[in-house]
Amino acid sequence: MPLIKEKRISLGIAELTVAMEASRAERLRRTLPYQKVIRPALNWLQHRGTSQNGQSSGVAPIPETPLVAGPITPEVQAILDRIKGLEWYHSIDLPHGVSTPGYVDHRQQVHYYGLPADMRGIRALDVATYDGFWAFEMERRGAEVVAIDLDSLAQCDFPRRFRDQALSAGAQAKLGASFYLAKELLGSRVQREILSVYELSPEKLGTFDVVFLSDLLLHLRDPARALENVASVTREDGFAIIAEPYNQSLEAFRGVPLSQFGFAEAVGWWQHSVATFKTMLWAAGFDEVEEVSRFRLNCKAAIPLIKVVLKAYPKARAPLGNGRVSTHLTA
Numbered sequence: 004m005p006l007i008k009e010k011r012i013s014l015g016i017a018e019l020t021v022a023m024e025a026s027r028a029e030r031l032r033r034t035l036p037y038q039k040v041i042r043p044a045l046n047w048l049q050h051r052g053t054s055q056n057g058q059s060s061g062v063a064p065i066p067e068t069p070l071v072a073g074p075i076t077p078e079v080q081a082i083l084d085r086i087k088g089l090e091w092y093h094s095i096d097l098p099h100g101v102s103t104p105g106y107v108d109h110r111q112q113v114h115y116y117g118l119p120a121d122m123r124g125i126r127a128l129d130v131a132t133y134d135g136f137w138a139f140e141m142e143r144r145g146a147e148v149v150a151i152d153l154d155s156l157a158q159c160d161f162p163r164r165f166r167d168q169a170l171s172a173g174a175q176a177k178l179g180a181s182f183y184l185a186k187e188l189l190g191s192r193v194q195r196e197i198l199s200v201y202e203l204s205p206e207k208l209g210t211f212d213v214v215f216l217s218d219l220l221l222h223l224r225d226p227a228r229a230l231e232n233v234a235s236v237t238r239e240d241g242f243a244i245i246a247e248p249y250n251q252s253l254e255a256f257r258g259v260p261l262s263q264f265g266f267a268e269a270v271g272w273w274q275h276s277v278a279t280f281k282t283m284l285w286a287a288g289f290d291e292v293e294e295v296s297r298f299r300l301n302c303k304a305a306i307p308l309i310k311v312v313l314k315a316y317p318k319a320r321a322p323l324g325n326g327r328v329s330t331h332l333t334a
């Protein structure tokens with residue numbers, strides 16, 4: 004029996020499924036009409052169908068070059084010269100109206116993540132900070148922030164199949180240059196520690212009122228272990244924010260915790276349903292999980308990335324009140 008390749012495309016409440024022999028699908032993907040006409044059309048359709056729960060996606064084009072809000076003064080030019088040549092994952096607002104050219108632009112979507120408006124007196128942790136957008140945002144709100152990340156991309160949890168390719172593409176380069184430059188320009192006091200989420204523990208960093216983790220679990224071989232470590236450093240009266248892309252196709256199974264292994268659009272291990280994230284958080288030690296939002300991430304990915312934001316509490320709160328919708332999981 005020939006291997007069948009199936010592609011599902013979510014169009015809002017509808018879903019289009021195309022199935023054909025894998026060999027034929029591969030030949031089709033290599034053709035010019037597919038690359039220049041069909042694939043862009045499918046991307047457009049997916050973009051049209053990604054509004055969730057009546058929310059606007061808040062998506063705006065991300066520039067390839069730094070944005071400057073005003074004239075090019077000597078101060079502005081000095082910043083532009085310094086950020087040039089560095090890799091910026093996030094779009095970050097710097098002094099004198101300069102913004103970095105990020106792969107992801109969270110600036111118009113921060114309200115989807117459920118951060119407290121006033122974080123004075125809060126000790127916060129940003130897991131996998133990269134160039135520090137979320138660490139600096141929490142600090143701007145008043146928090147004392149610790150940010151962790153790896154020393155180089157060579158330490159990432161790459162599948163063996165892709166490791167050589169990733170390393171040959173420059174993954175051995177050191178991380179942190181863009182973070183430290185942004186920290187300097189912003190006058191930040193965020194403390195950056197070289198630490199994997201797999202090594203995270205109270206013995207190494209203490210505990211935190213707020214732990215923030217975004218767009219990381221899909222890149223991990225063992226996301227359940229990562230969430231256990233996150234739970235271990237979340238104070239009993241605090242919470243963790245988990246913000247991750249989820250697989251819309253798996254949502255058709257009405258709350259069943261399902262996961263798909265691997266995907267082709269990026270180097271990753273898993274695609275999860277929202278129910279899977281909630282179940283993993285319960286298994287990690289969180290007693291209450293609150294869904295904050297779902298939306299399409301403003302980024303340069305080849306396909307739309309639909310995210311869910313969850314708040315996880317080590318100890319269930321009562322009463323809920325104020326119309327808050329929470330998910331309680333039991334064994």
